[in-house]
Amino acid sequence: MTAPPLRFGLIGTGHWARIAHAPVLASTEGIEFAAVWGRDPRAAAELAAAYDAVAHEDLEAFLAGVDGVAFAVPPDVQAPIAARAARAGKHVLLEKPIALSEAAADDLVEAVEQNGVASVVFFTLRFQPRMRRWLADVTARGGWYGGVAAWFGASLLESSPFNTPWRRDKGALWDLGPHVLSLLWGVLGPVTSVIADAGPADVTHLVLHHQGLHDRGLHDRGLHDRGGPSSVVTVTQSGGEAAPGFEAYIWGAAGQSDAPALTSDPTVALRTALTELAQNARSGRTRHPCDVRFGRDVGRVLAQAQRQLDERASRLGERTVT
Numbered sequence: 183m184t185a186p187p188l189r190f191g192l193i194g195t196g197h198w199a200r201i202a203h204a205p206v207l208a209s210t211e212g213i214e215f216a217a218v219w220g221r222d223p224r225a226a227a228e229l230a231a232a233y234d235a236v237a238h239e240d241l242e243a244f245l246a247g248v249d250g251v252a253f254a255v256p257p258d259v260q261a262p263i264a265a266r267a268a269r270a271g272k273h274v275l276l277e278k279p280i281a282l283s284e285a286a287a288d289d290l291v292e293a294v295e296q297n298g299v300a301s302v303v304f305f306t307l308r309f310q311p312r313m314r315r316w317l318a319d320v321t322a323r324g325g326w327y328g329g330v331a332a333w334f335g336a337s338l339l340e341s342s343p344f345n346t347p348w349r350r351d352k353g354a355l356w357d358l359g360p361h362v363l364s365l366l367w368g369v370l371g372p373v374t375s376v377i378a379d380a381g382p383a384d385v386t387h388l389v390l391h392h393q394g395l396h397d398r399g400l401h402d403r404g405l406h407d408r409g410g411p412s413s414v415v416t417v418t419q420s421g422g423e424a425a426p427g428f429e430a431y432i433w434g435a436a437g438q439s440d441a442p443a444l445t446s447d448p449t450v451a452l453r454t455a456l457t458e459l460a461q462n463a464r465s466g467r468t469r470h471p472c473d474v475r476f477g478r479d480v481g482r483v484l485a486q487a488q489r490q491l492d493e494r495a496s497r498l499g500e501r502t503v504t
């Protein structure tokens with residue numbers, strides 16, 4: 183006997199909701215796209231009608247009709263609504279970053295843990311099939327000393343549908359940083375420290391130290407005594423029309439291994455994230471490599487980097503004044 187579908191609701195009606203979340207919710211096996219909530223009732227009604235879902239103006243009524251909630255709203259809007267959803271017993275498919283403050287992220291983690299719901303954060307790179315094959319291969323081989331990653335994006339161009347207020351405010355550190363960190367974390371282990379510096383516009387550079395992944399190769403060469411693997415990252419969303427995009431590699435005694443190119447269609451990866459969330463929801467498992475706790479840990483690194491950038495900006499400001 184097949185289990186009844188899990189009913190999912192979508193929070194948000196913007197570009198990302200329309201091109202990624204809505205089509206995936208409507209076409210994933212075992213999922214019923216049941217409801218939409220957005221701050222603009224007309225946009226919610228329009229999006230819901232396109233998928234035979236119900237549009238809600240009242241969040242309580244929206245939550246009452248679903249088993250799980252997918253989010254496509256800015257992170258500071260997502261965090262409190264997701265905590266409320268988790269406290270109402272709903273499973274949550276979250277976007278990155280999970281929040282913009284450590285307090286909001288901690289509250290969300292507490293809500294998820296105390297209510298025993300499943301959570302997955304859509305760190306896109308961790309769900310792309312080719313990237314997953316690469317991750318499985320390089321982590322099995324081990325022996326990596328470090329990584330280099332750069333993402334030169336163009337979302338802050340006037341013409342980009344991703345030129346949204348929170349991105350303009352927080353820049354690539356919070357937008358692309360989570361993706362890059364989630365990948366390097368998967369290969370080189372948890373981040374243990376970060377040094378951040380800024381370039382022009384929203385250009386951000388990070389130097390990261392990693393705990394490693396119980397890597398015998400590094401132990402054998404005594405490299406763990408020197409603090410495990412390290413990596414360097416540059417991200418910006420101000421790369422302009424000809425922004426070269428994403429590239430990453432890791433390196434070690436065995437040479438260099440390049441991460442595969444990104445795929446432009448987000449729906450394959452998002453379907454995988456939703457399917458894995460639904461599997462956990464059905465089986466009562468709440469742990470996932472990209473669950474809300476991982477989202478919080480990535481957010482802590484971003485927050486620490488942000489503090490350093492803010493200190494630098496205020497130091498430079500003081501110097502300009504004197």
Ligand SMILES: NC(=O)c1ccc[n+]([C@@H]2O[C@H](COP(=O)([O-])OP(=O)(O)OC[C@H]3O[C@@H](n4cnc5c(N)ncnc54)[C@H](OP(=O)(O)O)[C@@H]3O)[C@@H](O)[C@H]2O)c1
Binds near residue numbers: 199221
């Ligand atoms: N994983 C990925 O690869 C990926 C890619 C793209 C985006 N994302 C994530 O998706 C999320 C949204 O993306 P986006 O910034 O590009 O936005 P977006 O798709 O333009 O959508 C923003 C949505 O949030 C709504 N919204 C804005 N402020 C709100 C508020 N104060 N209260 C209630 N609703 C509000 C907007 O409503 P209005 O339409 O009324 O303004 C709109 O429906 C972000 O977390 C982003 O990181 C992830």
